[in-house]
Amino acid sequence: MSDQNIGKPVPRKEGRAKVTGAARYVDDLAVPGMLYGVTVRSHVARGRISEIIFGDRIPWDEFTVVTARDIPGANAVALILNDQPYLADRIVNHAEEPILLLAHEDKYLLEEARRAVRVEIEPLPAVFSIEDSLAKKEIVWGEDNVFKSFLVEKGNVDEVWDSPGLVVVEGVYATGAQEQLYIETNGVIATASREEGVVVQGSMQCPYYVHKALVKLFDLPEDKVRVIQTETGGGFGGKEEYPSMIAGHAALLAWKSGRPVKMIYDRAEDMTATTKRHPSRTRHRTAVTRAGQLLGMEIDFVIDGGAYATLSAVVLSRGTIHAAGPYNCPNVRIRSRAVATNAPPHGAFRGFGAPQSIFALERHLDKVAAAVGLAPEELRRRNFISRGETTATGQVIREEVDMGALLDRAFELSDYHAKRERFSRENVGNKIKRGIGFASFMHGAGFTGSGEKYLQSVVGCEATAEGRVRVLAASTEIGQGTNTIFAQIAADALGLDYERVEVVRPDTASVPNSGPTVASRTCMIVGKLVESAALQLKQTLAGAGLLQEPYTAEEFERACREYIEKNGALKSFSQYRQPEGVEWDDEHYRGDAYGAYAWAVYVAEVSVDTLTYEARVEDFVAVQEVGRVIHPVLAAGQIEGGVAQGVGWTLYESVVWAGGRMANGQMTNYIIPTSADIPPIRVHFFENPYAGGPAGAKGIGELPMDGPAPAILNAVEHATGVRFDSVPLTPEAIMEALEGEAVKA
């Protein structure tokens, strides 16, 4: 193994094509004879379809029309519970639910036709909030509206509350939905026939999820379905499960029409109809000694899954496991539930439940600190987890972890103590109130518990007779740098130049299933497989007596050529194996929840304008330990992007719901921060190599979504003296809290 590429800011593999406009996204592609497809959706949140009326003045005989009755296989998106139909048949359970598909070669006429279809729906009572769902105001899913629940128990929290000399602190915290708002909306092109099978190319994170879903939808053998990822303009989780839906729709239209079909959502459809971050509500009850030692934590965590189960169970799982944070508390009970409402299904979004539960905890700990008269950082220092101690699931931390050092560095970079003191003093009489706050947290990389063991991901490595190396994986490049880091890892494993390695485009016909591109697993889990597949390639050549270390690129090339002349091809595959000693009990949710955690302390400085009640983040410091940093620019970019998205979730992005529909599904009215609203983000990495990751790397992608919300709200409390316990924290909410009854409507 060499160290020529890892840790260096090599040029992005696809950077030139993207910057010059040469990169071709799915909407840039056309296939001869192609039709366009659109979806007719429900306008009510819950009801019974009574009639579908095709309006006048549309030449309907020119159109391909698909309903639930045209589905050749199962009318369900195959994922976990398979409860979500591709097309509603009789009953609709959320607004924007797909009912009917239309295709035509004139995309403008197609829009006229979409408008001309009237779906008559008799409304049924619907549920729109976590509270109403829990109260079973109406049963809208299963027997009790609960998709999934978990119980995590450590010690015995029931015995704690009555101990003498304890302070008990309670709090309730809430978070709202958030739209992923990737730059490229969802889109695919499909061809399909019984003879040729189904081929879909499009924008996606997880080609094999789409593959699995299409196999069930068309009831075809696996080799009759092919899924190809095209250049993808962002995902953030929003293209984890949803592409299975749009791919199925386009393929159904192609199947019926016998022509290729392109479906591209416009921004309005993408915002209103596709998945968003799960809203949440968390209750905390905490027992702490007067000296600030956490003795008991009881946490009730609930997320709103929307109308169908989709991925809510696993989002809930991650949120549950992260709910008690990086603290060593002897008695913990976490009860969690994902409940049904009649909102469009909520889904994967960077952080996957953890930002929600971490927000609650890190707000709550500031309250706990105040209750025992400690500074927020002092309370945390007294409870930070360290090596040998256990998390809420009883996972023993085996790696070195020094949260105190991260905190020290973050405070130093942000000048925390001096600012805390100065703002408190200067805020009196100032119209602009300033504040500073922080959050400390961790984020587990890879699938939860036994997830990676079940996935059994495989990565391939192939060498050509010219001595070029190709990495074969289903892990997608979606803007985050997969292709670049895989090439760095393979190049260093083989001691070759970065330019000699390419990462092939994910295509289920030619790459093995390396699992979905989610869960901060691409670098740590899949990257490790890239590394070992590359090393095996080298061992194959060495075993054949063709290569001896040290070798030059020319020697490698010659060895490849000779090997291929003799054996036809030079390929190696590496499959995931769970590291020794990792134990997970799925039934009791105990044990090693994640192979490794990234650790972090984030500090936010805010200002609150008392004329307009606008809170702004003025400065941000992000200090984290993520194992070895593979690519410093991409890694810092991940942190900066995640913080920006976190700032949006906290202060700007408010999904306005009206009868279960998103009322502000436009970028003019769903406010995301612009570059002018994002503060300087100062990123600092501690590097502590992790033995289980490639060259020591851990996961990084989701981590930065976890810290901003609580850090910012802790800072807003410092600035205003008012506690805010829900996000998004809009100027309207700040106004109501600061002015209270003084406001005249």
Added chain:
Amino acid sequence: MRAYLPAYELVVTRTLEDALALLRDEPGAWRPLAGGTDLMVLLEAGRLEHRKFFSVRQLAELRGIEESDGHVTIGALTTYTEVQRSRVLAREFPMLVRAAGETGGVAIQNRGTLGGNIANASPAADSPPALLAYGAEVELVSSRGSRWVAYADFHTGYKQTLMQPDELIARVRLPRPREGARHFYRKVGTRRAQAISKVCFAGLAELDGGVVREVRIALGSVAPVVLRCRRTEALLRGRRLDAESAGAALEEIAKEIAPIDDVRSTARYRARVARNLLAEFLAPPF
């Protein structure tokens, strides 16, 4: 694109005369397309109901910024970018320049025009409050001739104006404010750029020895039209600016505006912020 494009017509008129003839011959049938920054949004969403448009972009008669002794006159096709680049506007009408700089993004500022902004008649527009506070007049031209109207009378109701179907906005004229006047503009849109305002405030005040000689106050997004707050102004005009008169103005403006709840904000927030901004505008030191 949700519009059925074949249903739309767009013609190009070579001269102002041709444009006015089109309006005269088929009144109400044709509407002008200037920068298109509002119309294209509706078209994309499939909500542009009017179908026949004529482009005015090429009409040189509607361009340019001219100075005279008492006024600065701005052609209706002047873009936000041109507003920001004008020295005379930067020097004497800073609120208008600031509004132009806070409207949309750079691409919008390069295409969007002052005349289009007025004609679109959105109560949330950014430049109109500044124009109202500067006491703007608007020149309307038709094949019948030309007339100047006070901009404060121009908007007659939600998306309604006093324009006749054969008229086109030609120019906007602003009286030059006195040196030393207070100009106070604040757009509140939650984010710093690319926002539609929740409240937009523009105020101009000229004082003589602590007494309000002239004051004009305008607000966006708090009523069905961009609103000139004449009653609040009347209460202040001729009075000494102090805590008592300012307090009376704050009470009056609460009665004068009529904000609503919508997807962008709440009536309570808009009312409170409008009040705060007026208080800031009237606060010492003057």
